[in-house]
Amino acid sequence: MKRFLQPFLISISLFVILGCANTRHLTRQKTNTAFVVSPPLHRQFSTALYKAKITLGKKKFSGLFYFKNLPDSSIRILFLSEFGLNLLDLEYKNHFFTVKNCKDFLNKKMVIKTFEKNIRMLIDTPQKVKHRFYNDDNGNIALVILKKQFKKYYYFYPTNATTIEKIIATNRLSKASVDIQQRQDMPAVINIKNNIIDLNINLTLIKQK
Amino acid sequence: MKYICLLIFLITHQFAFSQQNDFIPIKNKHEIEQKLNNHSLKLNTIYSDFIQEKHLAYLNDIIISKGKFWFKKENQLRWEYNTPYKYIIALNHGTFTIKDGDDIKEYDINSNKAFQEVNNMIISSVRGTLLKDNKFTISLYQNKSSYLVKLIPKNKEMTKVLKAIELYFSKSDLNIFKVKMIENEDDYTVISFTNKKINETIPATIFNLN
Numbered sequence: 001m002k003r004f005l006q007p008f009l010i011s012i013s014l015f016v017i018l019g020c021a022n023t024r025h026l027t028r029q030k031t032n033t034a035f036v037v038s039p040p041l042h043r044q045f046s047t048a049l050y051k052a053k054i055t056l057g058k059k060k061f062s063g064l065f066y067f068k069n070l071p072d073s074s075i076r077i078l079f080l081s082e083f084g085l086n087l088l089d090l091e092y093k094n095h096f097f098t099v100k101n102c103k104d105f106l107n108k109k110m111v112i113k114t115f116e117k118n119i120r121m122l123i124d125t126p127q128k129v130k131h132r133f134y135n136d137d138n139g140n141i142a143l144v145i146l147k148k149q150f151k152k153y154y155y156f157y158p159t160n161a162t163t164i165e166k167i168i169a170t171n172r173l174s175k176a177s178v179d180i181q182q183r184q185d186m187p188a189v190i191n192i193k194n195n196i197i198d199l200n201i202n203l204t205l206i207k208q209k
Numbered sequence: 210m211k212y213i214c215l216l217i218f219l220i221t222h223q224f225a226f227s228q229q230n231d232f233i234p235i236k237n238k239h240e241i242e243q244k245l246n247n248h249s250l251k252l253n254t255i256y257s258d259f260i261q262e263k264h265l266a267y268l269n270d271i272i273i274s275k276g277k278f279w280f281k282k283e284n285q286l287r288w289e290y291n292t293p294y295k296y297i298i299a300l301n302h303g304t305f306t307i308k309d310g311d312d313i314k315e316y317d318i319n320s321n322k323a324f325q326e327v328n329n330m331i332i333s334s335v336r337g338t339l340l341k342d343n344k345f346t347i348s349l350y351q352n353k354s355s356y357l358v359k360l361i362p363k364n365k366e367m368t369k370v371l372k373a374i375e376l377y378f379s380k381s382d383l384n385i386f387k388v389k390m391i392e393n394e395d396d397y398t399v400i401s402f403t404n405k406k407i408n409e410t411i412p413a414t415i416f417n418l419n
Binding site: 047049051053060062064070076078080083084086103206 | 314398
């Protein structure tokens with residue numbers, strides 16, 4: 001019974017927390033056709049190299065995350081060890097991921113799917129969604145909610161800025177959050193947390209081109 | 210004019226081609242093995258700067274990191290990345306310490322199989338037994354200035370990580386100057402050692418990160 005109730009309690013808590021707390025000082029706009037939600041890593045670079053610290057359960061990994069925008073509009077994402085070994089190689093094209101290479105210790109369906117879900121939040125926004133826009137007291141965009149079936153994506157904007165500082169993606173049972181510190185219109189520090197699988201990713205920008 | 214351009218292209222192309230492919234197999238393997246082994250037995254300490262180039266040919270990109278390397282016989286080692294990030298691995302009498310930014314973590318070498326493998330590889334390189342290591346298929350090549358030792362792992366698990374390791378030794382001083390770790394044709398890492406100092410005193414504190 002307890003096990004049965006747990007998912008419902010989690011979803012109700014999420015609903016209450018996200019549905020009420022974050023929008024209480026904001027004013028909902030009916031429409032805003034001019035505002036486009038751009039993902040944090042939105043083709044503003046050719047390549048970006050991040051130092052990565054990853055916690056997966058009790059295991060800790062470190063390495064480098066390398067993002068490359070390619071001329072065919074695809075994005076290549078590599079997770080490399082400091083010594084240069086290729087641990088995970090993903091291609092993102094037409095809103096879909098292809099795993100090009102993955103070392104055995106990471107090659108678990110749940111882990112790969114969570115990596116993909118997290119990285120997708122950084123490089124793309126969901127398609128065919130309903131939008132809700134919320135303004136702060138000064139009339140600036142503070143929150144955009146994108147809804148697609150049972151999934152909701154919350155994009156939080158700091159005062160007077162159009163770069164995202166926080167993303168929360170939720171569905172009935174899972175929640176992933178991304179916290180971003182910007183530096184010159186480029187995410188300098190990115191912290192990703194997941195609740196359904198104990199995977200946390202911390203990225204610190206080393207350099208971009 | 211176009212003939213001059215063509216000639217320049219042919220010469221440079223031929224030069225580049227020959228630079229990569231002029232290694233020929235060594236017939237008297239045993240003699241070179243002995244030479245390299247004897248030299249490694251004389252090495253007590255090594256200090257060197259290094260440049261690491263991660264080649265991603267399929268992305269037409271190279272990721273470059275730089276750092277410093279210290280080694281003291283038998284098994285003390287410090288591998289330090291300084292640019293573009295700070296990351297240090299130290300091996301000191303049975304402990305493996307990683308300093309990543311401000312985080313320091315210490316491990317017992319025997320607690321982790323990968324650490325044991327690294328430790329064994331370092332010790333066998335220094336004791337001069339790496340060329341007799343039965344974990345690898347070993348082939349030796351040479352050109353005018355260098356020896357190339359190519360190690361192909363026999364263990365299937367290891368081949369999933371690395372297809373081959375190439376060690377380049379200078380013929381003039383028999384010291385290693387380049388290591389190439391090959392994951393596949395388009396994806397490999399080259400570590401080049403410069404500014405080497407052999408058998409100079411290294412303070413013990415270098416290997417202690419705490």
